[in-house]
Amino acid sequence: MEKQVLKLISTNKINIPLSSLDSKLQTQKVICAKDIARRIGKVRFVGERSYAFVEQEYKDVPKGMKEALAKFSEDHPKYGEILENEIAKEKVQQEDHLYFGLHTDKRISHKDYMSVMRNIGLSEHRAHSLYPMLADISRSLTRKNDIQNSVIVGRYDLD
Numbered sequence: 001m002e003k004q005v006l007k008l009i010s011t012n013k014i015n016i017p018l019s020s021l022d023s024k025l026q027t028q029k030v031i032c033a034k035d036i037a038r039r040i041g042k043v044r045f046v047g048e049r050s051y052a053f054v055e056q057e058y059k060d061v062p063k064g065m066k067e068a069l070a071k072f073s074e075d076h077p078k079y080g081e082i083l084e085n086e087i088a089k090e091k092v093q094q095e096d097h098l099y100f101g102l103h104t105d106k107r108i109s110h111k112d113y114m115s116v117m118r119n120i121g122l123s124e125h126r127a128h129s130l131y132p133m134l135a136d137i138s139r140s141l142t143r144k145n146d147i148q149n150s151v152i153v154g155r156y157d158l159d
Contacts, residue, residue: 024120033151037098049107052100054153059093096154110135 036045037054044053073080102108113135117127 021120025116028116028119029151030153033098033100034153036100037096037153048103050100050102052098055097055099057095057097059095094154094156095152097150098153099150101149108135108138 036052040052040054042054045051069080069083072083110131113131114124114127117130117134118124122130
């Protein structure tokens with residue numbers, strides 16, 4: 001049991017700074033992606049090392065408010081059934097996705113990584129010391145997960 005508790009404590013102590021950095025990076029990623037999407041609009045960007053484009057995707061999503069419906073149905077059974085049928089229907093939602101990536105055989109530079117690490121509040125010294133490890137982990141994960149990168153830059157209900 002002691003080993004499990006110590007493992008939990010260690011996991012938590014590692015999770016706290018990584019989670020904080022993740023939160024800062026997620027915020028920066030969304031802000032940057034929305035800015036890029038706004039600037040390129042419906043045009044594909046093709047640079048020397050990178051590319052980006054926005055695609056609209058449509059999907060059916062269930063309507064919400066189940067707790068309020070349950071209370072209303074309890075108070076007004078006849079009308080509650082009518083509302084339940086309406087809420088059970090699906091609505092269409094449009095999402096704008098910014099897709100982005102590197103051209104084949106192109107890499108992110110040391111300068112690119114350092115800029116991001118400084119933008120999330122790491123000192124120059126700390127960013128330099130973390131860079132080799134983070135770049136190595138990033139490269140090994142990229143090889144394993146060779147998928148298209150995207151960020152949702154807009155979400156709209158279509159009724």
